[in-house]
Amino acid sequence: MATPLLQTHDLSMNFGGVRAVRNVNFTLAEGELRCLIGPNGAGKSTFFKMLTGQLAPSQGQVLFRGHDISRAYAHQIARLGIGIKTQVPSVFDGLNVRENIWLAASRIGHRDEARRLVDEMLERIGLTKAASRMVGQLAHGQRQWVELGLVLATDPKLILLDEPAAGMTHDEVFKTAELVREINRTKALIVVEHDMQFIRMIAKQVTVFNQGSVLLEDNVENIMRDPRVRDIYLGKQAAA
Amino acid sequence: MTLVVQGLCTGYGRIPILNGVDFTVDEGEFVGILGHNGMGKTTLLKALMGYLPATGGRVHFAGDDITALEPHRRARLGLGYVPQGREIFPGLTVHDNLRMGCIERRDAGEDEIIANVLEEFPRLKPLLNRIGGALSGGEQQLLAVARCLCGGPRLVLLDEPTEGIQPSIIEEIVETLSRLRVANRRLTMILVEQNLDFIAQLSQRILVIQKGRITQEVRPDALRDANLIGEFVGIAT
Amino acid sequence: MSGRSLNLLGLLLVGVVGLAFMFLTPRLAELDTVLDLTVYIIMAVLALSLGLIWGYGGILCFGQSAFFGLGAYAYAIAMFNIGESTVPVLLAIILPAAFAALLGYFMFYGRISDVYLGVITLTVTLILFNSVNSTAGPNFHIGAARLGGFNGIPGIPPLNLPGDKNAVIDLEGMFYLSTASLLLTYFGLRLLLASQFGRIIVGIRENERRAELIGYDPRAYKLATFTIGGALAGFAGCLFANWGNFVSPTIFGLAQSAQIIIWVIVGGRGTLIGPIVGCIGIQWLSAALGANQPSGGSDLWSKIFANAPLILGSILIAFVLLVPKGLVPTLAEIVLSLFRRGRRSEQRGLEPQQAE
Numbered sequence: 071m072a073t074p075l076l077q078t079h080d081l082s083m084n085f086g087g088v089r090a091v092r093n094v095n096f097t098l099a100e101g102e103l104r105c106l107i108g109p110n111g112a113g114k115s116t117f118f119k120m121l122t123g124q125l126a127p128s129q130g131q132v133l134f135r136g137h138d139i140s141r142a143y144a145h146q147i148a149r150l151g152i153g154i155k156t157q158v159p160s161v162f163d164g165l166n167v168r169e170n171i172w173l174a175a176s177r178i179g180h181r182d183e184a185r186r187l188v189d190e191m192l193e194r195i196g197l198t199k200a201a202s203r204m205v206g207q208l209a210h211g212q213r214q215w216v217e218l219g220l221v222l223a224t225d226p227k228l229i230l231l232d233e234p235a236a237g238m239t240h241d242e243v244f245k246t247a248e249l250v251r252e253i254n255r256t257k258a259l260i261v262v263e264h265d266m267q268f269i270r271m272i273a274k275q276v277t278v279f280n281q282g283s284v285l286l287e288d289n290v291e292n293i294m295r296d297p298r299v300r301d302i303y304l305g306k307q308a309a310a
Numbered sequence: 311m312t313l314v315v316q317g318l319c320t321g322y323g324r325i326p327i328l329n330g331v332d333f334t335v336d337e338g339e340f341v342g343i344l345g346h347n348g349m350g351k352t353t354l355l356k357a358l359m360g361y362l363p364a365t366g367g368r369v370h371f372a373g374d375d376i377t378a379l380e381p382h383r384r385a386r387l388g389l390g391y392v393p394q395g396r397e398i399f400p401g402l403t404v405h406d407n408l409r410m411g412c413i414e415r416r417d418a419g420e421d422e423i424i425a426n427v428l429e430e431f432p433r434l435k436p437l438l439n440r441i442g443g444a445l446s447g448g449e450q451q452l453l454a455v456a457r458c459l460c461g462g463p464r465l466v467l468l469d470e471p472t473e474g475i476q477p478s479i480i481e482e483i484v485e486t487l488s489r490l491r492v493a494n495r496r497l498t499m500i501l502v503e504q505n506l507d508f509i510a511q512l513s514q515r516i517l518v519i520q521k522g523r524i525t526q527e528v529r530p531d532a533l534r535d536a537n538l539i540g541e542f543v544g545i546a547t
Numbered sequence: 548m549s550g551r552s553l554n555l556l557g558l559l560l561v562g563v564v565g566l567a568f569m570f571l572t573p574r575l576a577e578l579d580t581v582l583d584l585t586v587y588i589i590m591a592v593l594a595l596s597l598g599l600i601w602g603y604g605g606i607l608c609f610g611q612s613a614f615f616g617l618g619a620y621a622y623a624i625a626m627f628n629i630g631e632s633t634v635p636v637l638l639a640i641i642l643p644a645a646f647a648a649l650l651g652y653f654m655f656y657g658r659i660s661d662v663y664l665g666v667i668t669l670t671v672t673l674i675l676f677n678s679v680n681s682t683a684g685p686n687f688h689i690g691a692a693r694l695g696g697f698n699g700i701p702g703i704p705p706l707n708l709p710g711d712k713n714a715v716i717d718l719e720g721m722f723y724l725s726t727a728s729l730l731l732t733y734f735g736l737r738l739l740l741a742s743q744f745g746r747i748i749v750g751i752r753e754n755e756r757r758a759e760l761i762g763y764d765p766r767a768y769k770l771a772t773f774t775i776g777g778a779l780a781g782f783a784g785c786l787f788a789n790w791g792n793f794v795s796p797t798i799f800g801l802a803q804s805a806q807i808i809i810w811v812i813v814g815g816r817g818t819l820i821g822p823i824v825g826c827i828g829i830q831w832l833s834a835a836l837g838a839n840q841p842s843g844g845s846d847l848w849s850k851i852f853a854n855a856p857l858i859l860g861s862i863l864i865a866f867v868l869l870v871p872k873g874l875v876p877t878l879a880e881i882v883l884s885l886f887r888r889g890r891r892s893e894q895r896g897l898e899p900q901q902a903e
């Protein structure tokens with residue numbers, strides 16, 4: 071079997087007495103699209119932070135294409151090809167949209183190439199007209215798009231999306247789902263989201279976190295039907 | 311009449327966002343606001359709370375003209391606001407965050423208020439001693455709503471309270487808010503939401519905002535009609 | 548007019564005004580005035596060094612005077628030992644830069660938080676002040692140069708044209724050299740900031756975490772910025788030692804460190820013209836105020852630092868409260884908005900404004 075794109079072994083994170091992530095063994099194949107769901111505080115964002123070098127794991131390993139990256143710096147991991155859209159949009163608020171995307175694009179391409187990449191990306195995230203607007207002044211949903219554009223412009227091999235649909239209107243949620251599927255043609259993704267409609271639009275395989283551990287992993291239909299998942303996460307009306 | 315908004319205009323610097331918003335909300339009413347991103351939903355709530363100065367129009371609350379009042383004075387009059395993006399005190403514990411919410415209360419003891427609110431938000435109980443900034447996204451959102459209720463507001467302004475909250479807890483919040491309405495018939499609420507189910511379950515009327523104006527008013531059951539929704543918020547079908 | 552052409556116009560304006568100032572002043576003004584202006588201009592180079600690392604790099608350094616002082620002392624000591632100024636000038640740049648690099652390495656790679664960064668840089672400055680201050684007496688010397696402790700080092704040999712010990716640069720020459728240095732520094736920094744490097748350091752200032760997550764190492768960029776700032780401050784120190792032929796530990800003092808920060812605050816962070824305007828304006832004001840003070844001594848130092856602290860302090864507070872962005876950015880905003888208003892009346896309502 072080929073080496074998986076991403077693998078974690080017994081990955082754990084403790085904050086003092088809080089065991090936010092506990093012994094997670096997770097595997098993602100090249101080109102896979104995986105959804106990650108689970109209750110508030112289940113450890114999903116903490117898991118992402120360890121994958122991207124923002125937190126050093128208390129225990130365990132992260133292997134990216136077979137290389138141990140558990141102790142690597144965030145910028146090194148970014149250069150290896152993991153990009154992340156964080157839960158609270160993290161963008162350059164004091165700069166305009168174009169400059170935001172340019173900063174990302176210019177890491178992989180120079181001058182004309184970066185400029186071409188920026189134009190292409192602005193078109194793709196639908197912000198060409200807003201290119202010279204200060205990002206800090208944009209609506210929440212638009213800042214999410216800027217962040218997505220930033221991440222895509224660095225051309226990562228694996229993209230982590232932490233609640234990409236939050237703060238987006240219904241048509242934007244649809245657009246985001248379409249974009250995710252399109253990205254998945256060339257890249258692997260892990261998507262965290264609480265919007266089940268969105269999950270249904272994109273998901274094949276779903277991993278459920280609960281209290282820091284993997285509760286189960288299955289296809290989306292089985293997950294939605296699972297009584298445990300309903301109990302801890304989806305609630306009564308989930309059947310609808 | 312609880313809230314009367316007449317011809318309200320505001321914006322950021324020289325960029326106008328609201329161009330004459332008119333509506334009234336009666337005491338005890340729950341009203342939802344729908345609209346595309348960038349149409350001024352958040353701006354409207356900020357202007358009602360006094361974080362943005364009105365450049366035109368009037369706002370009356372319970373008979374008083376509050377158009378030029380500062381945010382903390384409005385809070386004292388009974389306006390409670392949960393901003394988008396969960397602005398809690400990141401350096402304080404969950405318990406201290408809740409205590410901050412009680413500061414203006416004169417009618418009951420702090421411990422009692424907090425105990426009551428925690429009954430409605432049991433998920434916060436085990437987190438009381440944790441630092442606010444260390445909470446997960448959804449936990450922070452819950453805390454923001456709970457803290458607002460600690461202040462015993464008469465009019466609650468909620469900006470996307472379900473953002474980042476797991477489905478079962480959204481149901482719990484709907485139940486909590488419905489219960490509060492039953493318990494206190496004078497509690498009034500204005501709700502900005504993308505989650506159509508949530509807004510349909512809680513609101514009696516829904517105002518549609520377009521290009522800085524309220525252009526329509528619909529009943530919550532209209533939200534079950536996909537065509538109509540497409541018109542208001544543009545669902546790609 | 549687009550942002551770009553406005554930018555070019557600004558550059559052109561600075562160039563023309565700068566050159567005119569440089570060539571006309573010695574012809575029109577008394578030697579006294581030229582001498583005063585020279586020190587203002589030298590200090591403006593120092594202000595620019597902080598303008599770069601604080602205004603663009605987001606690194607609030609309370610110890611810019613450490614590099615300034617090191618530059619001055621390095622030049623003085625090397626000059627007494629060598630006698631020809633080429634190597635001393637280079638040393639006055641390289642030594643402070645190396646010191647900044649070393650200090651910066653520990654601060655940035657040790658991930659010291661911003662507040663501690665301020666404390667550390669301030670402490671380093673005070674340590675330097677105290678150590679140099681206590682080197683009075685003949686046994687403290689480096690080669691032929693006596694350090695002189697609190698008395699400082701007088702009679703520092705002046706600069707000469709590279710390679711020719713006897714072609715000494717005179718007072719008017721110092722004015723030309725300083726002004727040219729300031730202009731070069733200004734345009735050099737403009738180039739630097741327009742480059743990829745410059746845009747990345749601004750990105751890091753805006754959101755360090757995001758910069759990391761797209762693959763830039765903030766530590767390395769901050770270190771480079773800090774080092775360039777150290778080199779510039781050192782160079783200013785070298786010019787300064789030349790201007791008065793004298794250097795003393797006061798150069799490391801708290802007052803000096805605070806002054807540099809005040810120049811940048813008043814002029815405006817995030818611009819290059821701002822620190823220059825703030826620096827020259829405040830020095831001019833200090834001198835004007837100092838001239839009315841009977842108690843002010845008549846040595847060089849009191850001439851430079853003679854100030855009515857109360858009045859200056861009030862000005863600073865007024866600025867922080869009323870013009871928090873600083874003079875230049877605020878003026879630019881006013882001019883731009885007048886300009887836009889003029890234009891908008893012609894094309895109002897073409898584009899619906901959106902925001903939330």
Ligand SMILES: Nc1ncnc2c1ncn2[C@@H]1O[C@H](COP(=O)(O)OP(=O)(O)OP(=O)(O)O)[C@@H](O)[C@H]1O
Binds near residue numbers: 089113115157446447
């Ligand atoms: N720095 C920290 N110190 C202490 N506890 C922390 C810290 N960071 C996170 N936690 C706790 O760890 C748990 C997991 O948090 P995490 O943000 O990973 O949850 P999540 O699954 O992303 O939740 P959500 O869906 O609400 O975003 C939470 O209970 C949180 O309170």
Ligand SMILES: [Mg+2]
Binds near residue numbers: 114157
């Ligand atoms: Mg999370």
